[in-house]
Amino acid sequence: MKITSIIVAVVCVGAGGIIAGMLLAPDKGSKIRNKMARKGKLYKDYLIDNIYDYADSVSHPFEDMEDQTIRLSKKAINKAEKIKSKALQ
Secondary structure (H helix, E strand, O other): OOHHHHHHHHHHHHHHHHHHHHHOOOOOHHHHHHHHHHHHHHHHHHHHHHHHHHHHHHHHHHHHHHHHHHHHHHHHHHHHHHHHHHHHO
């Protein structure tokens, strides 16, 4: 499942919950708004954490590739220097 579909589903479910809560709410409007603000912050923090986790999971393979490239280039440079020193002898 793509992360975008998860985000869309969470937003839709959240919006539906807010609408249902407002229609069936037993509390005063100010209490409901405060509860909604707290829940909104929780959802925002949850989404931000998931976005950061997704970004880390995407960037991690590229970091590994970079490390491999550096290691292989150093190996190639050492090999070229050995061949050069043999040729000069």
